Amino acid sequence: MILHFTLNGQATRVECDPDRRVVDLLRQDLGLTGVKEACGAGECGACAILLDGVPRLSCLLLAAQLAGHEVLTIEGLAGGEAPHPLQEAFARAGAVQCGFCTPGMVLASHALLARQPRPSRQEIAQAIAGNLCRCTGYHKIIDAVRLAAGLSEDDS
Amino acid sequence: MRPVLLPASLEELWPLMRDHPGAAFMAGGSDLLVRLRQGLVDPPAIIGLEGIAELGLVHDEAPGWLFLGAGASHTALLEHSLVQRRLPLLAQALAVLGSPLVRNQGTLGGNLGTASPAGDTLSPLYALEAQVELRSATGSRRLAIADFILGPGRTALQAGEIIYGAWVPLAQDWSLAHFEKVGLRQALAIAVVSLAALISLDDGGVVREARLALGSVGPTVVRPRQAEQALLGRPLDAASLKAAARLVRQEVSPIDDPRASAHYRRQVAGNLLLRLARPAD
Ligand SMILES: Cc1cc2nc3c(=O)[nH]c(=O)nc-3n(C[C@H](O)[C@H](O)[C@H](O)COP(=O)(O)OP(=O)(O)OC[C@H]3O[C@@H](n4cnc5c(N)ncnc54)[C@H](O)[C@@H]3O)c2cc1C
Ligand code: FES
Ligand code: FES
Numbered sequence: 001m002i003l004h005f006t007l008n009g010q011a012t013r014v015e016c017d018p019d020r021r022v023v024d025l026l027r028q029d030l031g032l033t034g035v036k037e038a039c040g041a042g043e044c045g046a047c048a049i050l051l052d053g054v055p056r057l058s059c060l061l062l063a064a065q066l067a068g069h070e071v072l073t074i075e076g077l078a079g080g081e082a083p084h085p086l087q088e089a090f091a092r093a094g095a096v097q098c099g100f101c102t103p104g105m106v107l108a109s110h111a112l113l114a115r116q117p118r119p120s121r122q123e124i125a126q127a128i129a130g131n132l133c134r135c136t137g138y139h140k141i142i143d144a145v146r147l148a149a150g151l152s153e154d155d156s
Numbered sequence: 157m158r159p160v161l162l163p164a165s166l167e168e169l170w171p172l173m174r175d176h177p178g179a180a181f182m183a184g185g186s187d188l189l190v191r192l193r194q195g196l197v198d199p200p201a202i203i204g205l206e207g208i209a210e211l212g213l214v215h216d217e218a219p220g221w222l223f224l225g226a227g228a229s230h231t232a233l234l235e236h237s238l239v240q241r242r243l244p245l246l247a248q249a250l251a252v253l254g255s256p257l258v259r260n261q262g263t264l265g266g267n268l269g270t271a272s273p274a275g276d277t278l279s280p281l282y283a284l285e286a287q288v289e290l291r292s293a294t295g296s297r298r299l300a301i302a303d304f305i306l307g308p309g310r311t312a313l314q315a316g317e318i319i320y321g322a323w324v325p326l327a328q329d330w331s332l333a334h335f336e337k338v339g340l341r342q343a344l345a346i347a348v349v350s351l352a353a354l355i356s357l358d359d360g361g362v363v364r365e366a367r368l369a370l371g372s373v374g375p376t377v378v379r380p381r382q383a384e385q386a387l388l389g390r391p392l393d394a395a396s397l398k399a400a401a402r403l404v405r406q407e408v409s410p411i412d413d414p415r416a417s418a419h420y421r422r423q424v425a426g427n428l429l430l431r432l433a434r435p436a437d
Contacts, residue, residue, distance in 0.1 A: 018160040019202065021189075041190050045257050054231075054260050060189045062182075064160035065204060108256070130255025 005066040007032075008076025018064035023047045025063050026073060034074035034103045038132075045131030048104035049073050055111045074103035077110065086110055086148045093144035097135035104131045109145045118149055162204040169208065170293035173316060176201040181318065183211075183227055184261040186254070187270045211265070211320070214238055220326055226265025226319040230277075231256070233264060242326055245352055246280040248335035252345075253277070265319045271305050274372045278305065279352035280335055282369035282377045284324050291320040298323065307375045328365070331357040332392070334432060337371070338424050340415060347372045348416040351428040355392060361434070363387045363396075373408035373425050380407035383429070392434045401426035 001018045004011070007030070016025055023040075026032045026049070036046035040059045047058040050072040078084040083091070086106050096102050105128055112119055112127040119127070124145045125138065133141065146152075161176065163169040173179065180199035182188045183206065191197045205211055211227030214236050222242055224233060233239050234250040253259055253267075253276040267277045268288060281301045288304040290297050290313060301322070304312050313319065332355040339345020350371035356364045366387040370378045383403040390396040410421035 017157040019158045040193060042186055042254075042258055042261070045255070048257060055257055057186075057257050057261055060185050060261060062160050062185070062189070062202070062204075064162060065206065067162070127256055130257035 001064065003063055003067055005068060006070040008072060009079065016063050018062065020063040021059060022049070022061040022063060022066060022071075023058040025066075026058060026071075032073045032075050036100055036103060038100065043132070044101075045104040045108065045128075046101055048107050048131065050107055050111060053111065053114065055108045072107070074106060077106065084110075086113070086145070089148035090141070090144040093140050093147050095136060095140040095144035101131055101133040101135075105133065105141055109141075109148070112145070113149060118151060119145065121146065158199070159201045160204060161201060162207045164207045164209075166208060166210065166291070169203070169205075169318070172203055173293075176203065177315070179203045181205055181269065183263040183266040183269070184229060185266075186258055186262040187266055205265070205318070213321070216242070216326070218323075222324045222326055223321055224264055224324065225321045226268070227263055230254070230259035230262050230264070230267075234259065243280075243284070243324060245283060245330075245333035245335055245354060246277065246324075248333070249276045249280045249337075249350075249352065252335075252337055264322060268301075268304070268319050268322070269311065269313070271307070271309050271311050271376075273308055273375060273377070274347045274350070276337065276347060276350065276371070279350050279369040279371040279377050281322060281324070282379060283352040283354050283367045285367070286325070287323045289320040289323060290314075290317045292317045296320065302376070302379075305376050328354075328356060330354045332432065332434070336428055336431060338428070346415065349373055349410075349421050349424045349428060351425070353429075353432055355387075355432065357392065357434075361391050363390055363392060368400075368404070368429070370404070370408055370425050370428075373410040373421050375409075378408050380404045382407060392432055394430070394433055397430050397433055401429040404429055 003014050023037050026035045038044045038046040042057050042060050048055050049058045052070050090096050108128050108131050121142050124142045161172050179201035182202050182204045211225045213225040216222050230250050230253050239247050267275045286301050287298045334353045337347040337350035352369045354367040358364050366384045368380050368384050383400040386400045405422045405426040408425050410418040412418045
């Protein structure tokens with residue numbers, strides 16, 4: 001099928017099978033390797049993208065479902081050369097070790113901040129509960145989101 | 157390559173169903189696509205339901221009932237004010253279903269269609285005595301949830317029908333609505349045992365009505381009727397709950413599986429009841 005959708009702000013036209021998994025479409029056909037795949041079964045959140053602003057699992061979406069919709073991957077978050085404030089905060093807070101979970105974490109956090117600009121640590125932990133990290137133990141990821149939100153640890 | 161059809165309305169859906177016999181429905185795909193990848197299913201076509209706006213409706217237009225559309229995502233239900241206000245039992249279950257990502261993707265209709273004994277919306281719907289509405293090109297029928305779910309992965313859905321939604325009676329104001337699931341970890345835990353409980357107390361704190369529904373302790377959700385009966389006319393205290401818990405352990409029929417033994421499930425099923433104790437005031 002010829003698929004038309006908006007990818008990272010750009011009108012995109014691509015030919016693919018309608019039942020191609022979105023994670024394969026994005027990584028293999030469109031070269032967006034910031035989208036990661038680990039479990040392929042909804043368990044880890046490494047493949048998270050924003051579909052019309054909502055965090056979704058690209059390993060459990062089919063290409064045809066994107067028609068007419070807006071997709072944001074980590075590559076499109078900053079919208080330019082300079083990193084997005086969330087990416088900046090992840091780096092500053094030491095929230096990135098191997099980095100495999102980071103794109104999904106940043107996108108899930110981005111969706112949270114759009115909804116709740118001043119999240120508590122608890123709210124952040126809940127928002128990233130579907131994104132597994134094998135390295136950081138999560139504390140620094142939560143620190144990073146708080147930092148990006150301009151919250152110090154004295155604020156609640 | 158298999159076709160993925162995305163009708164925008166029920167009028168568009170019916171002819172597609174006729175022209176693609178054997179096609180699988182996909183709502184959020186969080187069960188179907190996992191099973192597809194595991195090679196457990198191999199449908200000739202997939203009919204996606206997400207474009208059918210009316211399946212996403214939640215309303216209380218029929219007096220005494222709350223309607224929950226099959227296509228509503230768990231997140232949409234959890235955030236809906238009617239669900240929060242009128243169905244705290246279901247809201248508690250939705251809050252611990254999968255993860256935020258799974259809740260954004262998965263739907264009520266998918267949870268019903270999968271008919272897993274561990275499906276987290278099912279025990280609340282059993283306790284609430286909800287009905288499931290099925291629709292076809294020619295009509296509609298409503299079944300009590302206990303008649304809709306036939307066994308693990310088996311439902312009363314016939315060829316030509318879709319799950320349209322769930323109807324929840326709002327007849328009662330319950331004194332206590334409690335959902336709890338015991339899993340192997342906090343997030344993304346599949347229930348080893350779950351309990352949905354609705355209790356109505358009179359002014360003296362004596363149980364007037366008790367509805368209990370347990371998940372993952374049998375092929376379908378179990379309503380332990382003897383335990384429910386045993387609570388009637390008694391205060392919700394440790395003694396009455398212990399007696400009911402003993403009955404619960406007799407009434408469930410759990411199995412051993414890699415997540416837990418039948419013995420453990422039986423014990424926990426009873427223990428969960430003890431959490432309902434209210435401090436005397
Ligand atoms: C990582 C992960 C964690 C999970 N954790 C939980 C959990 O904690 N608790 C829980 O209960 N579930 C859990 N699930 C299972 C799943 O997310 C839920 O069962 C969800 O509700 C399925 O909804 P869906 O819309 O994604 O279903 P789909 O996969 O789209 O459909 C499931 C089945 O229902 C049928 N179906 C769907 N809609 C209709 C309809 N309207 N009419 C007729 N048939 C229909 C489909 O054909 C299919 O057979 C988990 C899944 C994953 C991947
Ligand atoms: S790769 Fe999609 S959730 Fe793990
Ligand atoms: S940094 Fe390695 S998985 Fe999170």
